[in-house]
Amino acid sequence: MKDAFGLTYSGVTEAGFSSYARAVHELQCFIGDPVSSIDRAIGENPGFVMAHVFKGYLFGLATEREATAVAKACYEAALPLAATTREQAHVAALGHLAGGHWHQASRILEDVAIDHPLDAVALQTGHQVDFFTGNARMLRDRIGRALPAWQKGMPGYHAVLGMQAFGLEEMGDYGRAESFGRQAVEIEPRDGWAQHAVAHVMEMQSRQRDGIAWMRADPEAWTKESFLQIHNWWHLALFHYDLGETDEVLKLYDGPIYGDRSTLALNMVDASAILWRLALGGVDVGDRWAALAGNWSPKAAAGNYAFNDAHAMMAFVGAGLEAPAKTLLEAQREAMRGEDDNAVFTRDVGHPLTLAIKAFGEGKYDEAVRLIRPIRSIAHRFGGSHAQRDVIDLTLIEAALRAGDRALARALTAERQLARPDSPLSALFLRRAADLSEN
Template sequence: MAGDRHGHPMSRTSTEAVDHYEQALDHLLFFRAEVADAAGRVLSAAPRSVMGHVLAAHLGLLGTEEKDADGARATFERFKEHVHRGEMTPRERMHVAAATSWLKGDLHRAGRVLGEISVEYPRDVLALAVGHQIDFFTGNAPRLRDRIGGALSAWDTADPHYGPVLGMYAFGLEEAGHYEQARETGLAAVDRRPRDVWAIHAVVHTYEMQGRFADGIRYLDARATDWAAGNYLNVHNWWHYCLYALEAGDVSRVLEIYDSALHHAGSTGAAMELLDAAALLWRLHLAGQDAGDRWQRLADAWAARHDGAYYAFNDVHAVMAYTGAGRTAEAERLVRDRERYVAGSGPRLSNHAMTADVGLPVCRALIAYGNEHYDRAVDLLLPVRHRLGEYGGSHAQRDAVHKTLLEAALRAGRHELARTLLSERVNLRPVCPYNWLARARLADALGEGAQAAAARATAADQAAEGMAALKR
């Protein structure tokens, strides 16, 4: 029986198909578009390959696209009709169980089964990579860290995939709050494989969380040839660049990048790209910046997708787009549809809880904010603000919702709450012009002119370093 490079037997898989499988894993780890073709070649060479079908199933799920998932589910069910458990290795049976769970909508069980694989087979790259993404989609920061950390000591540092595994660990460390260790680990991964865009992304997150936006600008500029094109993550890393530029106060640069990289006539319309575009425009909206007709074009792109209830994190960003465009009726229609979904779907679906417990309150709050019902937005967000991780994403992504709560509190005149929220933010991230400008606005509202002036001066000093980095 043929096996992969780490000694895992692969049933029904020829040597040629194994070679294609290894190529596909390499593309997957580096977010290359070629992964789909390589996975197709696995099944062309070995149509009954168990791991080939498992890989294809996961590729249909990783983009959080409902239509792709439907197609993957139908194909995988047909495959299972023609394979018996006795024909699979124990590891393959676990992989089939994990893929089946995710295809049925149970991300959490899929993640647990993949974790069991990693305990017994810590060098199973597919189990680590897919499990890592599930931890991201479910917002499980400790698991993002420990899934990879628990396997890492089993790896030979000379293994060509050790670098990207290290890059995954860096992101898990960052989400779990170990920023210095995460940055050092991510930089080590990039030293091994310069085009490891996930490791670059992990380093970028550490700069974001520490308020080191000038360092982030310099880092992304220095490595632009490695991340800015030719991979599925380039739009997201451009989004991070925009966050840095926004902190520096360079709105024109933010909009320039938005138009050239985040959303334009040639954009794919993929959910992963549209949510970055919505998250960026919403931040501009919170800052009182005019995005022109970009909102309408983005809302059109979301509407053209005709998404059903599949992933609450995507729904929230669709509502941002509709609300930002002033298309409240479409935002409310999405909310009503998700309310019907929650009433009619079973709790075993991961997205059921994500939508009911977090997604719907956040969507309703965004609509309330758009309608200038700031007190209602506050009342909707306060109960869920410490639970936002349950519907996925990173700390940096979810910060748009935390900022919405703060802005609503400021605009509703709920000064004590705004003071508390700002105290949390400033003490966690003292280098952040947004935080200091918000503190200045609160001081203005309270008639504290000297404190307002001092806060604005701090913001200006901090933004100047970022602006200098942008103009290098």
């Protein structure tokens, strides 16, 4: 059968496709339960190849070792099924993703979208792969190539605008990024990715008050049944953090960010990131580290995604847990012997950063500086956004200040002031560096 965009789907009936379309919409907004929806599609049509592929994408992009096993099973289920050339390319992309070869999956999905710019699943899956591999240019260009084929009124148009907004933001095109993001939210208020793209713009421009107003204007829209809501609450917390409003940050942490104590890595990354920022500023976060580290501990040996490893180490350091920290470093050493993309993520950025975080926690600030400085310019290689990777710069600045390295502290704080001239945190760093120079 053909969908509204003229794309052909194999092995599916109207009933099965209805559940598939629902799953696609849920993923485009980051709402509901796309896994249940796609399972219904598979139940209706076991031979529906794109339903198996879509489920595999959901799990393959989860950055959890257990989820990767599900993605591999979906790939095996899809492999023998009847499929068009486009669908066969999707199956191949899923196989690479499940095998940890993110860049190969990205390239196949890139070609699918070039040939079929209205393939929303190819666009969104590719966009997420670009995010997890830190490929800012493709975050923008993958969507930009397809955008002329899309028109207002088409199902999912808001998602294309939202993805374009995020890609533009990551490439520093803030004015157009905000415009695209706002248009997307106007069309579909529940589009959590578009909501977050605008928040990223305001974060990068140090527009804290605008950011708080943007996030607090209609939180019901971006939180209701949203599996991106914790990340978006984290963005709100960042605005308060930059303003020095630590009580509000802790309130958000204890409530929507980590009140439910999620065990999903994507959510624990946000929890670690906000507590680490507070700890860098000398804020006593009480026993919060212990609870978070307890949830990270079972994943210490995973070694499947370096970005997660660094955030797990933050929790282990914060809680003073030596055993899981040691397990994590051993898992990274094992990962670096692998042949998948995470071996490179870990070798280039993840391992030295994780060691630096551990050194910082042990008060070895000179060592933390030594480890972080060479990776700053290539940190995008292990994924995340500019806003997320900012924690690397924050750790480096704090390490230089605590090490008493006056020249480096002065240089780094001047650099940050130029990049974020309207940030109260930049001003605070400048004052602290100046105090070092005078003593």
